[in-house]
Amino acid sequence: MKLPSCGTRPPPKSARCTPVSTSSTIDLHDLPLFDHHCHGVITKDVDRDEFEALISESSRPATEGTTRFDSQVGFQILANCAPLLDLPSFCTPEEYLARRTELGAAEVNKRLLRAANIAVYGIETGHDAGRINGPADMAEIADAHSCEIVRLERLAEQVIERVRDRADAGSAELLAEIERELDARLETAVGVKTIAAYRIGFDFEDARPAASELEASAARLLATSGSLRLDDPVMIRQLIWLAIDRACVIQVHVGYGDDDVDLHRCNPLLLTRLLRATVDSGARFTLLHCYPFHREAGYLADVFPHVYFDVGLGVNYTGSRSEAVIAESLELAPFGKILFSSDAWGASELYYLGAMLFRRGLTAALERFTQLDAWPREQSLGVARMIGYENAARLYGFDPLVRQAQ
């Protein structure tokens, strides 16, 4: 287990353009990657329906008469994951799944995660955590480093569920307990994540909640029963402002995702006022995925010094077309503000494809820029290292590769 203590943060170091000189063309196969936003993998074997559900953001089965394998991500699995399981490229889905079962989930996960060649996993632990493994196990399986990102809404749900059964618990206790829990988690976690996109959309009031609003919100939440799905706008704003006060790195789900998102309410431009209000707070925001609003995200990362973004999920799922999405992410934003993530959850195929497609798309873009504007090899590699690893290491204050080298 190589998991370093995530809470001990080395001092930020400035962006570097480290020249790497091994051959005469751009080769990013060994580019260190910091996957700053992903989740754990499922460690049990899955059947076909479960697997098809894992390779789609839809909560529904595939349309009658179709299969999830007939899609960009499905073709990627058959094209590029099959050989890692000793199968020919473009075997049938049935052959792929049979072989997956034959090898067993543990072996499949190990092969695919190690082939992904990701150096650091930033694991967000708040989504359906019971079904997947955690940061330490991920590091072990992948022979890599990992750190944790805390999902704010899940943290609050857990605290509320715990506090509401106590006889003496009022609003003030709940609010204090949420702060205590957040502080405790931030002892080791390197950042937080919000899914305000799913729960309330981005057209929310951006100001810090007033005390009276907060008290009413806490009282409402204490009066709930059963399994809680937090969608109270006041409490979600409060969680974001607690993270701002703590100068956290705040990951924000943006754009494309599950079908319970109202995508037009997840345009990151709707966050403009919040971003403007927090520019000097010390907090930093990373806009995740962003498809199809990645150009809008690039604009925000350009004009706001505390905003970063990635095209995560939009890479895996656009497959053979991901080179276009990656190229479009390299427009307005300074190279020091672009990050890599896979946003993979559950299926180890998604980590491998996220990393492989990202390396490939970035290589293609850099080669085109070199062709057009004679970018020197050192500069191309420097940009790749920033986006692939260094920006995240600096942002999260977590740089195990440097520590390892020392």
Add this chain to the structure above:
Amino acid sequence: MKLPSCGTRPPPKSARCTPVSTSSTIDLHDLPLFDHHCHGVITKDVDRDEFEALISESSRPATEGTTRFDSQVGFQILANCAPLLDLPSFCTPEEYLARRTELGAAEVNKRLLRAANIAVYGIETGHDAGRINGPADMAEIADAHSCEIVRLERLAEQVIERVRDRADAGSAELLAEIERELDARLETAVGVKTIAAYRIGFDFEDARPAASELEASAARLLATSGSLRLDDPVMIRQLIWLAIDRACVIQVHVGYGDDDVDLHRCNPLLLTRLLRATVDSGARFTLLHCYPFHREAGYLADVFPHVYFDVGLGVNYTGSRSEAVIAESLELAPFGKILFSSDAWGASELYYLGAMLFRRGLTAALERFTQLDAWPREQSLGVARMIGYENAARLYGFDPLVRQAQ
């Protein structure tokens, strides 16, 4: 006349990836196409002003000092339609129009429609039907099959105009008559279309109208006089819900179109709640054209099993750039959810260009995917057959090619 009876629907068959093996490269010239949304052609000769109006979505003449021929679609006509009229590529507009008149509309239509090599035309009959021909004539001219799509708003306008002159007609009679007329049309039509985009925008209330709302709406409409342009939000919602109750395929105009559209109110994401509410209704929605919101449409087709989309109109009109639009349509959506249409109206050039540019753009995309990820020829052709024909045949339950082969 090869028009089969559209009302008799064969049972849906599942999506296939039929291998087609004739040569070693991807050649889609003979790919069967199901143009699931287009209109009839004008059968009389047109002058220059009329022709320029036909090749633009603007209701206005070209800006002074410019001509509609100086555009992507204009250049396409000179480049690729001129040779079909025995003219050199890039003759002048004057030469093109003179030759068009010399040959006569009938001969021009026959040449261009047959060159389009479209197997099935899904003809939407509700737009300015007096100026163009109908499904049977289209099948005859093109030596192809056809079926009908009914425009909901036009159907309602016709019923209202008929009913409001009757002495005894009240709201209840009007509402019942609309249902009867819809049922009668669905005896033969394979689907319906709504132009809610033009008339009320997509930010409409998505719930089924209440009885009291409906009665008031019907009373308002009965009190109108003269030629009716239906833009009553309650009645348009009612029409959509009647189609949902009948588990219809509902074509929805989305995005780019005439200048009476407020394009920002035609973003398909605004339909999210309606789509979520109808996911188990049995109705299916096809989002038409979608430019510049085709990535948003692809997302909806991914997460909602009853949503399909095409980039129809955006192909003809972007001409030499249509390869980019087609490639962008091949990202999130499963291959079983993407359709082909030309959305052509009036000018036979638009059907030919729609089909030719679609085949060309799809070929280019598939060749790129093959280059990147070694898509086998069988898989590429299978995807092309799904998008070009099979998805629509399955969706509309109308598959004359299979019937022909039997």
Add this chain to the structure above:
Amino acid sequence: MKLPSCGTRPPPKSARCTPVSTSSTIDLHDLPLFDHHCHGVITKDVDRDEFEALISESSRPATEGTTRFDSQVGFQILANCAPLLDLPSFCTPEEYLARRTELGAAEVNKRLLRAANIAVYGIETGHDAGRINGPADMAEIADAHSCEIVRLERLAEQVIERVRDRADAGSAELLAEIERELDARLETAVGVKTIAAYRIGFDFEDARPAASELEASAARLLATSGSLRLDDPVMIRQLIWLAIDRACVIQVHVGYGDDDVDLHRCNPLLLTRLLRATVDSGARFTLLHCYPFHREAGYLADVFPHVYFDVGLGVNYTGSRSEAVIAESLELAPFGKILFSSDAWGASELYYLGAMLFRRGLTAALERFTQLDAWPREQSLGVARMIGYENAARLYGFDPLVRQAQ
């Protein structure tokens, strides 16, 4: 000084596709360019912080640990401007800035502006005019022609500041004085510009203000003190309608810009109703920059005969990726409705890059179209001449090249 009298407008001439035949491939190095929207250059030497601020739309310094040189525009400067200052391509930022100081601002401006090879500069004089030079100086430095565009909001601010100190000045005097000042400026200026995008967003009431609204607005503005930043929606609407009444060319900032813009309120589609209401007014609108809404702008330029657009600022700042943005601007809009601009301000690098990247991206697009659809060389060059120069010359009624040739 070659500045012609901008007020004397030659009669509009129709769009031409002038064949230019010198070689067998498309070469746009000598394509005449009418940069219809830019500003003056800074004539004093700048230090590193000032220079980094000039090459970004952000009002903030670069994020700690990063530099503005690590961006598309920064790499463009090192790649393509450095050689014009006798430096090797991709020298360091330090070397570049040292050489810039060594040569002095006057020499640097002269070299870069002359290398830009822009024939006509349309100079918008209302943004921070004290720091930059004016139209006549720009023409002198660049050995080119220039004309002036008046910023409406700045004009009103100046009039208000002047009028409010007069004892006798009431609302009526202020409103009349604004009209008089506008008429005086239009004696020589060729058009106006509005920054409603920044000040009020495009979701404003589009109707002409009522007299009572106007009087109240004027009274409010007369009651202000100190330096005025006009953001009164009524007065801004009034300025736009004054320009409409005068059948002006009205430049509208759209999309990407400084961080005081709420980008989602700057989607040009939000202007649809205003554009529809003014289609027969004689006024013409040019939508500036538009990124990332350039496809939306192309749609508006297609359906509304009085709407034009460019991708100005989005070219400089996307650098090696600008070919994609330029290609995307060549979709729906007729070729007679697309314009060129650099939107450069302050740094002469931005004019050079705007022109160079535009020529390069347009060449690439035309070569692709030629490859796909055999566009004849004459047609490609004709389209380039329209977009680069002729559309603007016709639109603004300002065509010094023709006058020169006569």
